[in-house]
Structure formats: structure tokens, C-alpha cells
Amino acid sequence: MKVTGDQALVKKINKSLILHTIRKQAPVSRAKVSEMTGLNKATVSNLVAELCGQELVTEAGPGESSGGRKPTMLHFNQGAGSVIGIELRVKQLTAVLCDLGGSILEERETALDRHDLPIVLEKMKSMIAELFAAAPSSPYGIVGIGVGVPGMVDEHGVVLFAPNLGWEMVDLRALLENEFSVPVTIDNEANAGAQGELNFGAAQGVRHLLYISAGSGIGSGIIIGGELYKGARGYAGETGHMTIEAEGKPCSCGSRGCWELYASEKTYDNPDLRLPAQTTAGLVKHAAAGQEDALRHFAAMGQSLGIGVTNLINSFNPELIVIGGALSEAEPWLAEPLRRVVAERTLPYHKQQLEITFSKLGSRGTKIGAGFAAVMHFLGNIRISV
Numbered sequence: 001m002k003v004t005g006d007q008a009l010v011k012k013i014n015k016s017l018i019l020h021t022i023r024k025q026a027p028v029s030r031a032k033v034s035e036m037t038g039l040n041k042a043t044v045s046n047l048v049a050e051l052c053g054q055e056l057v058t059e060a061g062p063g064e065s066s067g068g069r070k071p072t073m074l075h076f077n078q079g080a081g082s083v084i085g086i087e088l089r090v091k092q093l094t095a096v097l098c099d100l101g102g103s104i105l106e107e108r109e110t111a112l113d114r115h116d117l118p119i120v121l122e123k124m125k126s127m128i129a130e131l132f133a134a135a136p137s138s139p140y141g142i143v144g145i146g147v148g149v150p151g152m153v154d155e156h157g158v159v160l161f162a163p164n165l166g167w168e169m170v171d172l173r174a175l176l177e178n179e180f181s182v183p184v185t186i187d188n189e190a191n192a193g194a195q196g197e198l199n200f201g202a203a204q205g206v207r208h209l210l211y212i213s214a215g216s217g218i219g220s221g222i223i224i225g226g227e228l229y230k231g232a233r234g235y236a237g238e239t240g241h242m243t244i245e246a247e248g249k250p251c252s253c254g255s256r257g258c259w260e261l262y263a264s265e266k267t268y269d270n271p272d273l274r275l276p277a278q279t280t281a282g283l284v285k286h287a288a289a290g291q292e293d294a295l296r297h298f299a300a301m302g303q304s305l306g307i308g309v310t311n312l313i314n315s316f317n318p319e320l321i322v323i324g325g326a327l328s329e330a331e332p333w334l335a336e337p338l339r340r341v342v343a344e345r346t347l348p349y350h351k352q353q354l355e356i357t358f359s360k361l362g363s364r365g366t367k368i369g370a371g372f373a374a375v376m377h378f379l380g381n382i383r384i385s386v
Contacts, residue, residue, distance in 0.1 A: 011047075012380070014037075014039055014047060015047045017037050018033055018037060018048065019076075019379060022051075022057055022075070023101075028074055030045055030048060030072075030074065055077055055139040055140075056076070056077055057077060058074070059073070059074060060073045060075055076101065078099045078100045079099055079100070080139050080140055081099075081100055081141060081143040081378065082098065082100070082105065082136065082142050082143070083142065083144050083146065083372075083374040083375050084096070084098075084132075084142060084144075084145045084371065084374070085145075085192075085369070086145065086147045086148065086367060086370060087147075087192070087367045088120070088124070088148065088150065089112070089189075089326075090112070090164045090165065090215075091112055091113075092112055093110050093124060094107075094108065094109045095108045095109075095127050095128070095131060095367060096108075096364065096371060098371040100379075102200045102368055102371065102372060104364070104368070105134075105135075106135075108127050110127065117167065117170060121175060124176070125176075125179055128145065140378075142182060143375070144183045144184065144378050145176060145183075146184075146186075146187070146192065146371050146372070146373040147172065147185070147187075148191070148193065148367070148369065149165075149172070149187075149188065150164050150165065150188075150216065151164070151165065151167065152188065152234075152238065153187055153188055153234070154234055156173065157184065158170065158173070158186075159171075160235075163254075164217050172186050173186045183374070183377050184374075185370070185377055187373060188219060188221075189213055189219060190212075190237050191369075192365075192369035192373065193213045193359075193365040193366040193369050194209065194222070194223055194322075194369065195221070195228065196324075196361055196364075196365040196366060196367075196368040196369030197211055197324065197359060197361060197365055198223055201359060201360040201365060202322050202359060203223070203320055203322055206223065207223070207224075207225055207319065208225070208319045208320070209222075209223035209318055209319070210223075210320075210321045210322070211223070211321075211365075212239075212305075212308075212309065212312075212321065212322070212324065214263065214323060214324070214325045214326070214328070215265055215280075215327055215363075216264060216326070217240045217264050218259055218263060218264050220237045220238075220240075221237055239312060240259050240260035240264065241260070242258070243255065244308055244311075245261075248261065259304070259308040263301050264327070267300075274293055275294065275297060276291055276294055280327055280329055280330060283297065283330070284329055284330055287330070287333050295333060298330055298333035298334055299333065301330075302333065302334035302337030302338045302341075305327075305334060305338045306345075307341055307345070309321060309338065309341075309342055309356070313347075313350050313354065317350050319353060320357065321354070321356045322358070323356070323358045324358070324359035324363075324365045324366070325366070326363050328365075331358040339356060342356065
């Protein structure tokens, strides 16, 4: 099918292409932008002038010359606006205020002991209002809010099913947009974490990635060919609910033996275990001090993580797996048993050139990724399929 468009659409596409080239490659000259985009120098010059006028691009001192006058270098203006990125966890609500380049300006966190929608929504609104007040002066102000939630989300920002919260059919985007009058993007928290790692963390430049968000539950963000894969209806990645024990423990999703019952923070709730703490942060402190129960529990969790990761490797054949979420803070004790299980159980050819790493963004990956989604919405990232 041929795609056609009027002159205004073509200009919008070209302008978006130039802007994102500058955003990713800065500092960069006009000539280099022309070369990288395939657009002629006159088109690049005219559209760069518009972007400078909109304060999205700035000019800086001269770059290296290959002969003749030194070129003026172009920069993406990260300070043109701000975004808020939020992660809704089972036991915590956390948020960051970022500039348009993903740098954290402010950070907030509060505990959640109940999941009733009115209570969670009120805490979320209060946190967002605080970050609005803390935002620096900029040409565009706060341009959007991104939220990562532990559940299935449709394309309209409706949380269809979040078993760990007890939510069904919650129109979270509409609730927040009506309150703050800025665009809101809602996505599964693992998808947001994958975007955070792909653009700012351990997965930059990777084409085939599995991001495993391990915390209060487990979810996966799947990147195939450099693009986020969401499945036929947008619900791919609910890997925490794949069965690893056929007759295992009952899960809140209605199934049994789900991966997250054995490899997430849900394991801390087992009354038969004598754990010295009931949080990852607490167990990390005890493990660092050599406490045997903490060390034994992290070893068991690492092994269970490895079983699920092996299933995903054999299914998707990725080049990189990133372990993120709250449990990434326990890397010193999870990494060895996880990698050992993968080495023992993964099909031989799937292991070739495969790397398993832990998030460089730590527990902030989802918030940064959610904020990045809001940035992309603001900048008008346009794609056309042919």
C-alpha cells in the first residue's frame, strides 16, 4: 500500500526526523543531520531554524572542521520542559521529575498499605502536585505525565486487570488528565522499564531485548527489532504468570504455580520462613552482613528467576536480558544462581552471544521509562508504515 500525505504532513514528518536525530546524536552539525536523514541541506536548515525558534534545539560553539569554516553544532534543549514519571507498585508509589533528556530533577516516594482506588489516586495526585510545584521554569513547563502500573493496560490508558492491586477496568489516564490538564500515558510497568533501559540504561543500541521487572511481581518488557512488542491486543509480557510449578501455589490471577510466586517479593510473605526482614532493602542489608537466612533466600530466588529466564531465552532468543525493578538491588546474591541455572538449562545455540545483566537504572528504570513515554508524546514521534 502506498502512503501519501499533503505538504504539511511531509513537513511534520521531516521535522520530527530532524529533531530526533539531533536528540540522539547531539552535538551534531547541520551537514551531519542532512547526511544521516537523507534530507537536503536547505530542508534541514529551514526546519532547524523552526526548531530553534520553538526552543527545542539550541546552537553552540563550533565543532571540528574537515576544511573551511567550522560548523555550528546543534543540541537538543533538554531544559525546554519537564515530565513526571510514576511507578505504581504494590507497596509503594514512586515518582520522578525529569527534563526532556531523562535527567532526574526531583524524586518522591510514599508507602502504600491499601489499594483502594480513591486512596491510591489521592496519593498519586498529591505527589504529582508536589512535583508540579518543584518544576523549574521552562518554555513549555510540565508537558506530560507517564505512569507504569503492574497490570494489563489498553491503548486508551485503561487498566484492564491488575491482580496485585485488585483493580479492573480503571480509566487511570482520564482520571489524571481531568485533574492536571496535561497529556497522560499509561503502560505496563515492565514496558516502561524496557523503554528506560533501551534509551538511558544498559540496553542502548540493542535490537532484541528482554527486560525483566522483578519486584512485588514479575513482568517483562519485550523489545524485538528495536521496537516494543505488545502482542495482538497490547497485553504481551505478563510472564510473571507463566507456570513454573504445575501443581504449585494458588495465585491472585486465578492460576497456580506462577513464576512470581517463587521469584518476586511475594516470597517474603511465607510464614514458614524466618526472614530477618520483609522488604528487599531490608534483606539486602542483612545479606551484606552475612546473615544466613537472607543469603539462603536470595539464592533460592535467584534459582527461580533463572528458571523463568531460561523459558524466555528459549522462546525469544534475545541478545540481552536486563533484570530490573526492586530486586535489581540484590544483584550480588541473585546473579550467580540465576546465571548458573540459565547455563545449565538453556538450549546451546540460544546462549551464544547472550548477555545477562542487571539494570544500570536500578529501581528507577520504570519511572524514567514512563517519563520518556511522556516526552515522546510531546515531541510528536511520528512513524508511517508502508
